[in-house]
Ligand SMILES: Cc1ncc(C[n+]2csc(CCOP(=O)(O)OP(=O)(O)O)c2C)c(N)n1
């Protein structure tokens with residue numbers, strides 16, 4: 001008796017990361033797995049959004065140091081992955097972000113005050129998920145990857161066109177939930193794109209202690225889905241890869257795992273001290289792969305942007321930074337009684353009693 | 369294989385007392401346990417190079433090397449599950465869950481295996497594992513960083529649940545937890561990590577399973593643990609100004625419950641209240657109120673009260689002050705009793 005086992009249909013991602021534009025702003029000769037470089041107009045738009053995002057992250061980090069926010073995890077250095085992936089989404093697609101992905105929320109059009117509500121100390125996620133087709137950012141690691149899978153499955157069952165995209169980190173890829181999501185998505189053939197931002201660290205833990213695999217994109221093969229490894233600092237490559245993966249999903253061809261090789265330039269959050277676990281030289285080394293510098297060089301070389309264009313974008317980014325300062329310097333009005341308002345759909349008498357306790361205290365303190 | 373730790377006799381010459389934080393006292397307890405017993409291992413997320421996000425394991429990897437103290441991959445179920453295997457193979461793992469809410473991915477391993485292995489094997493397999501969990505709020509943490517998860521663990525038979533409220537107890541209770549052949553969930557109140565106390569380590573502070581009377585009184589008993597012990601002591605002080613003599617007990621170990629110490633106090637004062645940050649419904653205070661009533665009903669002159677967080681998700685930094693049990697709420701509770709009886 002022979003055992004019938006499939007011997008084809010399994011492929012590993014290419015070792016060399018897919019990239020179109022190298023660190024010097026020149027076109028690469030790297031194989032790109034059939035993907036095509038986006039046109040200059042698209043690239044200029046991506047450039048613009050990356051500049052916005054960088055300015056946004058710098059401004060929020062600064063305000064956090066001044067005590068305006070409780071904590072903030074910056075994605076500085078990861079602009080290409082954040083912007084390239086999110087821009088590839090259609091408006092009807094859904095995004096399932098993490099705490100690291102404020103840049104993606106900004107790219108999705110969520111107003112800055114709403115993006116930052118929770119980091120600032122409010123009790124809710126700030127924005128209406130249904131309005132922006134974006135789930136609240138998840139902090140319990142990798143949990144959102146399953147939500148993205150389930151959402152996509154429901155879309156498939158309803159015959160809807162929507163795909164889902166979820167971000168996760170190199171550290172989060174070790175959590176059981178990540179593996180379960182990869183498997184569910186592949187078994188169910190859901191239109192889900194897993195964008196794994198490999199920024200080399202999970203707080204202090206370096207990639208080599210997180211995984212013994214050659215690359216994280218290899219995981220896809222074990223779950224029977226395509227995996228791609230892209231230069232995560234090349235926004236052209238990220239955008240092209242995610243666009244193609246979303247298309248695959250919408251065509252009924254199932255999920256894709258895309259590992260974006262990048263680097264976390266800032267500390268994990270403002271309360272982290274990276275000097276305890278990495279050398280300043282390493283951070284400097286990564287500066288030469290900067291996603292924005294290289295695209296600027298490239299777009300200048302094709303004539304898509306010139307000094308005036310760059311200046312206009314920088315000025316618009318300044319205006320964005322100012323709007324962030326305005327929003328964060330305004331004292332947030334938070335009504336303590338809202339603590340009780342949204343715990344259940346069906347009101348509960350014991351909760352109402354507890355609310356009365358707080359109401360009485362506030363009244364006694366002259367605060368209500 | 370059990371390691372006897374008698375902290376009272378292990379100091380050849382009494383070391384000088386110095387001001388230590390709870391984080392430092394815990395660090396010293398880990399260090400001394402590692403030094404004394406080479407089956408003690410420490411692993412978890414960021415506990416090596418970084419020394420933990422609260423610096424409780426700082427310096428231990430440098431001192432003991434990365435075969436004793438190391439950073440694991442990022443997976444809590446993996447951390448607890450592998451600790452189980454190691455314990456079955458003669459080790460004494462001390463693992464860290466980075467935050468209260470991040471222990472939840474390991475819930476299955478903890479409640480189905482850590483808690484039950486002794487019973488499932490008729491006592492033949494012990495799991496001397498210490499699971500350190502920083503817990504509770506009042507640190508301005510964003511969501512998922514301030515949970516009081518103690519009732520999940522105390523309602524699980526097979527687990528011993530310990531929580532210190534001060535540096536000396538932090539040292540002594542952690543040493544004893546690590547030495548214990550029962551698995552211990554060791555809950556560290558985050559808001560007390562930076563609390564300083566002048567103490568000479570090592571120190572012995574009384575057996576792990578016993579509660580401690582911190583302040584004597586005759587009118588009422590306030591029960592507290594971990595982060596709310598300070599609130600209880602402050603309330604007793606405030607109560608004294610109103611002419612009330614309030615006894616304060618630090619439970620120290622939540623499971624098992626020290627009925628002897630607590631019932632003796634309640635029989636003396638005839639009134640008791642329990643303070644915790646966790647929500648009220650089904651919280652630890654419910655067990656305390658029920659068992660004290662069962663055992664001391666005829667000695668009580670008032671119902672046992674709970675001063676707790678509200679039954680809502682732990683709120684954001686801007687609203688924690690409204691959620692946390694305050695001295696005012698404790699005093700309100702004391703005043704609500706009918707003192708004419
Ligand atoms: C289940 C769970 N465990 C632990 C944490 C604490 N934590 C927050 S971020 C982080 C590191 C995550 O690293 P990675 O997935 O690489 O994402 P990055 O922060 O680098 O973007 C850890 C351990 C958490 N949020 N959730």
Ligand SMILES: [Mg+2]
Nearest residue numbers: 169170201202
């Ligand atoms: Mg990372």
